[in-house]
Amino acid sequence: MDILPPPRSRPLGSAYGRDGGMAISNSSCRRIFSIGNEGRMVPLFSIGNPVIQGQSPPRSSEMVMPDSLTDDDADVVAAPKRRGGPPAANGEAMSSGKMVGAVVAAIKILQFMAAAREPLGVSRIAKETGLNTSTTFNILRTLMLYDFVQFEQLSKTYTLSLGILGIAQAAMSIGGDIGTVRPAMERLAQEHGVTVTLWQPTGRDRKILIMAAQPRSSMRIQMAVGQRLPLLIGATGRIFAAFSEMSVDEIRRQFEAIRWNGPLTFKEFMEQVAEAREQGWAEDAGNFAQGTVLLSTPILDQDGHAALAVTANMFAGQYDPERAKDIIRDLEGFSRQAARALPG
Template structure:
């Protein structure tokens, strides 16, 4: 079920329009499920009142964003969605993701980074957005790191699902400014299954607090890392945890949009 966008996801002084939010919930649900559904099923899955859901679906059908099957009494996505997306086909993934980085930077006192996970066991910084509300950290676009270091690396390790012996072998070759114990690193990797995000508290870079989540493709392979980096102590612990949860939600949304990942 898709969650309604709340005020913290929007720039200041901007309020969401309920009908638009509901229409997007319906479209995203149909895209994620992939199968034609009736009004009652769509209403139940999205939490939208049945009559409201019916009226929105009729409007979407009139605009060719959904197609109504009169015999089965079901709705599915229509060609109008493809027409809307034509301008994005072939676009650089980083350009599509950047608005999410900007939103996260606006709402958090942290440097927001987008990392590309390469097949050569590296992560490469492909974009970053600064917060304008705090003393800032910077990293150069093009920075390359081993794929298993830091907060992003812990998430990558979790996605790759190495056994303990293999993870220990790979861990031994990693370089950190303040190396963690393997047992602590292993516990952090295992916690990703529960939290969806990982933390690095001054291990990779002394004095920096990092939280991260990853975008995976339809096979579960890591493709991108999203991280928030702040000077240690500058962002309160509860705020870093909320940022981690926000990163997980954004990463899941990007995975669905770019790689057809099912929820």
């Protein structure tokens, strides 16, 4: 299996570059699919003999979930409707001080550059972020000193630099020895033939993928570590809503900001949250991505809140109730093991 780059005629900001996709390949055919807003697999281009509609795909296949879904880069599975402006802030943090304009401006620049995923000039960055050109230039020069961005002299453009990785890695660490559970994730993925993902809340309404394990099967779901999604999306969304102190009003606010792939009502969502709280696990049947089923269990801290959540990601064709029982049992065992690695 190999993921094909887009043809040179297709810009990086196109559907493939921003959406991720599915690569199906064998010796005679290579065809790239994108998961569109409606959850359908939309062919972008093919090399070699095309796949005949209605035929089974070649044996080596991989479904790639969206690489990142931020407020400005989220047109695939589920994206917040809100665009621009600062994210909802923690009430306690906001009550202790005021917003610092220079910091907000630097954050807006870094977020825009992360979403754009291509070299950018000062003028475009300033225009898209709504900042003064001189201010943008000075902030970029300051970020260069700390290796957060780098400057290309010939094209006069800026890109994110590797210096930002240290902060990202620290943010993805929960302070405990969570890396010790990776072998257990790998075993779970291989035994059940599913992709296993570990999610951590970040901020008030987002979560980040901090670890993933994939099966060795020829067809699998792939998700990139480091990608950010709306907190309430997927099976983990029910978990984080169920095992937290979020108010109903806050859950509703976040729920209504999401463009669901498989629509459901807020009442249905809250009923599923209540079920997750009672039974200790949650399911997403196509609301996150059509054709998939997600099963998730919480990793609880000492206060009974979901510090993390682990998810088994599978194709709908792999799912049956009896098999789900075995997967949930092993997810619950993994959650208990991972909880012991949380900081005291």
